[in-house]
Amino acid sequence: MAELGLLLAACALGTYAWRGLGVFLSGRISASSALFTWVACVAYAMVAGLVTRIIVLPSGLLATSLLGHRLVACAIGLGTYYLCRRNLLAGVAAGAVAFALLNALRGASLWP
């Protein structure tokens, strides 16, 4: 676990570095250059890639569920979000509940 502590410390510093640099650069250079555009693209693409992978190729307990159920639950979450006038909480709750119910239909136990 010492290794995980080192990993967390490195990641915390790597995260704060952007915030500190942001303060340092604020008022000095424009935030709309090509480099910032590329950085924004990579940041979006990286999170999108990770989330798609967790949905399509999950590990652990999620790996025992069906891909179709995961996709349907995501669609229900997104649909609810739009139906409730872009209410994020409603969308997330609907997606998670739908996924739980789909797994109940598949025979997952309702008791601990």
Added chain:
Amino acid sequence: MLEALSAPAAVTAAGYLGFGALVSSYGGPLWVTVLSTLTMWALPGQLVLMDMWQVGAPLVAVLLAVAMTNARFLPMVMTLTPILREPQDARGRDYLAAHLIAMTSWAVCMRRCPELPPAERLPYLAGFSLTCIAVGMTAGAVGYLIADAIPPVVQYGLLFLAPVYFFVILVGEARSRLAAIALACGGPAGPLLHLVTPQWSVLFAGVAGGTLAFAIHTMLERRHG
């Protein structure tokens, strides 16, 4: 303030509840769930950290992926800091305040702070963010601790919170053309590269998908302006 807080706090709670459950399922310890929220305060980065730790990715790969995932803080802090800063302020305060800036607090403060007197802006950010961080730490711990004790059906729902949370945020809140292109390029790259190299897939998918998206975006800008 309370009104401004309730929805973001509830969403934060949902996201971190799922994160805690996910860390527990990855076999990670409780302390990293709580401590990463305090020291990183960036749920996507925390998810990347624990996901890559779980597959045994090398430290350099994890650090690069987490740093690139959180690079969005640079433009966010650059744009919010001048609004928070009073002209006579020492910069030291700005460096502390920067740690409190994350996706939600940035969006809320960019909208609310210009309406407030300058002296109340930093306290607003601090009150808002510290509450959300406390909620995130608590929810993460709760999600972690209940993950094994609840019925399997609920476990499925809890573990699905984090992916569906980001799925809805990414697709629903991608209002710029740039964001939409980057999502379309990065989305398929994640699972595809995972088949090739699980340990480096998050980093490579981001750089490859992001660079492709940047090229497409630049091309469209030139053509249509």
